Amino acid sequence: MDPRIREHAKTIATHSTSIEAGDTVVVQLPPAAEDLAVALHEICGDRGAQPVFLSYSQRADRAYKRAADSFEEPAHRRALYEETDVFVIARGGANVTEGADVAPETNAAYNRAMEAVKRERLSKRWCLTQYPTPGHAQLAGMSTEAYEDFVWDAVSIDWEAQGAFQAQLVERLDDAEEVRIRSGDETDLTMSIAGNTAENDTGEANLPGGEVFTAPVRESVSGVVHFDLPLYRYGREIDGVRLRFEDGRVVSHAADRNEELLTGILETDEGARYLGELGIGMNRAIDRFTYNMLFDEKMGDTVHMAVGSAYPETVGETNAVNESAEHVDMIVDMSEDSVIEVDGEVVQRDGTFVFEDGFEAA
């Protein structure tokens, strides 16, 4: 096996999730990622942790969702999750469009049924990462070998140094009241983050990490945003998303491609019409778009926002946590004609932070 797979497993188990003796671990990987499963099982054995190996098959998921009339929370999955300390999940399907023929309302109904067990998982230590497969390489327009290099390089950077770099932004957001994001002609969005917490993501719950993220105050979001980078969701590309917010709520939406899928997402539940996350990418080691949110949203000149559920750890005690069965990240390219303002002060212009070389004050 490629030695970088054992390195990847070690980063997951040590840096991201701190697997130790007595931990019950769920490893959920696609069939192609058996090597990574082997490496993670080795570590579990070595440390006295106990693994259960779930398969992450988008083909099986598609088959189940298409065949079912309705969905309920599965009692056995809940029981498993309740007794699990650590979840390690890797994406890496053979075909990233495997879910392309599942109806949006089916995905919405499925997610509603699974919302509580998902919340259970998110309350534990967890790590979402990527296994490099030909399907994902193809999505990125890369050879499989170059994509392997890309993934394994991205997960193995110096996370301590990355954290120190990001702390500079965390500091500016910590006691801030208002964030305004402007980009081109079509994005001008204002939101309050007063009382909420900015988290410094250095490759724990997401590997790679490399963002600073928080939650907008639910009803405070106002303005328009054009997400000019595409996203893949449920096996389809959604492109050119435009949202208008009033009092925090999406009051109109459009997309250049697969708009009905976007509509389905927004109609999942009331919380899906509110922003649950504002994230600012800061990982300069990710130097190209690969049409994979796990990587793209970490890039240094992007901002992403998610409609749907907020991470409870980002929401202050006096603010409401937005709850939803959905959490869909979308990206704004901030590399040109763009600024991020915090309490009226520019903290990023055209992708360069105020604390980086090359920042232009005006």
Added chain:
Amino acid sequence: MDPRIREHAKTIATHSTSIEAGDTVVVQLPPAAEDLAVALHEICGDRGAQPVFLSYSQRADRAYKRAADSFEEPAHRRALYEETDVFVIARGGANVTEGADVAPETNAAYNRAMEAVKRERLSKRWCLTQYPTPGHAQLAGMSTEAYEDFVWDAVSIDWEAQGAFQAQLVERLDDAEEVRIRSGDETDLTMSIAGNTAENDTGEANLPGGEVFTAPVRESVSGVVHFDLPLYRYGREIDGVRLRFEDGRVVSHAADRNEELLTGILETDEGARYLGELGIGMNRAIDRFTYNMLFDEKMGDTVHMAVGSAYPETVGETNAVNESAEHVDMIVDMSEDSVIEVDGEVVQRDGTFVFEDGFEAA
């Protein structure tokens, strides 16, 4: 996908396990069997059952077992199993000798730790079946395509007719006291089955099925047996096993090949030194040895016995259920110079049953 895979899934879900609305189902399959997983997930969705997809990776199992110093029952696996109604498990590793470098005492320790959760699984509806892989075809000395034919033919026979054929033997065993098995110069074994129940296996818990099985009265087994067909266990071939029983207990043992693995099995616990099962193969559709116990033990001119745990449903109320973390089946070829006697009456000679054409009374 090969249409026989959907047929196989349907047989599992309908005939073997009766999956229906509201059932919680665990599907545990090797990475190579994703097609079968897809077909089973379709059925779960269609019937309103809820699947959890476990991966059955012998590579991951090996890595975990070799790395661990000791084993404990995993709380999350127990919780999952307790809330599961139906288990579907298929074998089909890429390499049947994947476990060849796991120490016998490691397997024994692992099995002891897992004994209670295994018993939990066996108390539910379950089906163990086979997915045809190149590794298993190689073990059988067959091309992959011919092996696929062999497997999918074997699982799709007329199980009702098979059950009627087998019922003739069940009837003879039901009120019987003693079974004696003689074969060649080295097998002459006597046991009581008084009070125990003969089960008619027609492809439920094992698919393919095709045997009649019961439990010997624990302390009654006496004599010698030479298992002249090899078995694969923990990734190794054990060949030429000879056991001597006194008062039900194995008092001496030998094997031509991998005897230390046999020793490890017998030393798992006290119950591993007693017979838990006597099975008589009756499936004429399985017409060749493939060195796979799931098939071989069902063949029409074989008898198999398992050291280790008894199936509770085969043990009468007044008899003790042999308990063990092990259950290892071994086969005697009964096709030549062999007889099965029940209460002194010959019910099979040289592989032919008394109720079949060609039976010779003496």
